Structure formats: C-alpha cells, structure tokens
Amino acid sequence: MKHLLKMLDLSGGEIIDILNLADQLKYELKHGIPHSHLLKGKTLGMIFQKASTRTRVSFETGMYQLGGYPLFLSSNDLQIGRGEPVQDTARVLSRYLDGIMIRTFEQKEVEALAQYGNIPIINGLTDFCHPCQVLADLMTIREFKGSFDGLKMCFIGDGNNMANSLIVGCLKVGMSVSIACPDDYQPPKEILDFAVQYGDKFEMTNSPMEAAKGADVLITDVWASMGQEGEAEKRKQAFAGYQINDELMARAKSDAMVLHCLPAHREEEITEKVFESHADEIFEEAENRLHAQKAVMVKLMAD
Numbered sequence: 001m002k003h004l005l006k007m008l009d010l011s012g013g014e015i016i017d018i019l020n021l022a023d024q025l026k027y028e029l030k031h032g033i034p035h036s037h038l039l040k041g042k043t044l045g046m047i048f049q050k051a052s053t054r055t056r057v058s059f060e061t062g063m064y065q066l067g068g069y070p071l072f073l074s075s076n077d078l079q080i081g082r083g084e085p086v087q088d089t090a091r092v093l094s095r096y097l098d099g100i101m102i103r104t105f106e107q108k109e110v111e112a113l114a115q116y117g118n119i120p121i122i123n124g125l126t127d128f129c130h131p132c133q134v135l136a137d138l139m140t141i142r143e144f145k146g147s148f149d150g151l152k153m154c155f156i157g158d159g160n161n162m163a164n165s166l167i168v169g170c171l172k173v174g175m176s177v178s179i180a181c182p183d184d185y186q187p188p189k190e191i192l193d194f195a196v197q198y199g200d201k202f203e204m205t206n207s208p209m210e211a212a213k214g215a216d217v218l219i220t221d222v223w224a225s226m227g228q229e230g231e232a233e234k235r236k237q238a239f240a241g242y243q244i245n246d247e248l249m250a251r252a253k254s255d256a257m258v259l260h261c262l263p264a265h266r267e268e269e270i271t272e273k274v275f276e277s278h279a280d281e282i283f284e285e286a287e288n289r290l291h292a293q294k295a296v297m298v299k300l301m302a303d
Ligand code: CP
Pocket: 051, 052, 053, 054, 055, 056, 125, 133, 261, 262, 263
C-alpha cells in the first residue's frame, strides 16, 4: 500500500491490518505506552479546500503523537488556490514533505497528486469518497460488535462520498450491505458495478423501511454535502423520509448500533432522540478517526 486514495484500492486484508494497528495504537495511547518514535522527524502537509473539524484536528494531533510535524495548508493561502496545477504542486511538495493529506472536491485531483508526487497521499475526503472516515467506522463496528461476521450495515440517504466508501469497505470486510436512497441520488456506476459482484450481500432500494430490516448497524449522513449548499432546499424535499428515527430503528435488530460521520443535522437525516441514545457509539466513532488515521500514517510513512 503506497497511498490511501479510495477504499476500492484496498484489499480486505489490508483493511484488517490497518484496523489491527489502529486498535493497538489506541491501546498504547490509553495506557501511556509511548509511540512517538514511529514517525519521528516526519512531516505531513494537510491541504484543505473544504472546511473540517474532525479531520484537521485528528490528523494534526495524531501526527504530533507519532513524533512528526503536521503543516495545515489552507488552499486559500496556497498557489493551488490561484490556479497552480496540481501536477506542479505535487512535485514541489514531494521535495519538502514525507506525506500529504488532502481534502478537496474532485477525486481526480487526489489521484493526480499521487501520480505526479513521490510521497504517500491520503484522501481526507473528496466528493467521491471518504476512506479515513470509513476506516474509523469499521474500527468502531468491530469494537462494539466484536467481529464483522454475519453483520448487516444499512445506509440511509444520499448515494454520496460516505455511502460509496461504506459500501466498498463493509463488503470487503465481509458484511452485508443494504442502502436506501432516492432514485435520483444513487451511488455512481463504479460503486454499483463493484457491489453487484457480491450478489445478494448487496441490496439497494428506495425504501428506508425495507433496507433497515434486520440491520446490525444503521448509518446516515447529511442530505446536502459540502459544495451542495445551493441545492439544500431541493434536497430537503428529495430526502424527506430518509431519516433514522424510532420507526426505522424498530425494523432493525434490537441491539443495532447507529453511526454518523458528523456533522449531523438533527431532525433531518436523524432525530435528536436516536442521535442522543446512540451518542456513545457516534462519539467513539469520532475518536476513532484519530487512531485509524495514525495507523494509516504509520503504514504509509514509517521507515
Ligand atoms: N467526519 C468528518 O470528516 O468531519 P470533518 O468534516 O469535521 O473533518
């Protein structure tokens, strides 16, 4: 593994290796076992073309805990924000840094950084996918459920970056996946073509009640993602009913867990009541961003 560009690039075994290391790093951190030698003296550039709370703070803190140095690079202050090509940015930054984390709009920009640079590239969210988040989600599912065996993950809402990465990640570790989204908001063909290879382990419907049947894990995300603010009103109408609420929870297993990548819009994609009754899981998931990303950085950047 040279980069983390999308879940499609990882094998099931590579995902499990990252999760095992993430569990170990979490244990070490909680028990005061030092691991600041792992990336001692390494630098990570973090390019942000979109807002972030969790991704920025967890990468920055994680790099510090591993003995390295994180540089926050807002695209507004980089020449990339004034049109310098990503191919040139990649070749320049490769000469200063040991790794780059980038959050941007187009997946092809992340792929171009990897193609033209010669240091590890980590995708911190694009319109197409959010692999760091889904590694943390998988870590959280395994932590609460003990294993992935026989589990069903149900995603309700937009066929967006979160849905795309969850479909791929959950299928690769052996879970079943059901997704409920409006007909006009299905995941892209590349993801559906991947998922159909898994036969009846993958189901897609436009009925949330149908999708939630017997689910062990229910996940949702905002109706309008970053960059789609102008469509918010139209999307509110299209997604009405695509909500995790008590009625939907009653269709899932009685011990079903609920995850949300955050930020959450209460009373839109999830009710306040369901959110708060699953807050332990949701905030453990947020914490696990730190541990999962530290594992990714160690795998990609350690000597
Ligand atoms: N879930 C997530 O990526 O959060 P941020 O947008 O705050 O980084």
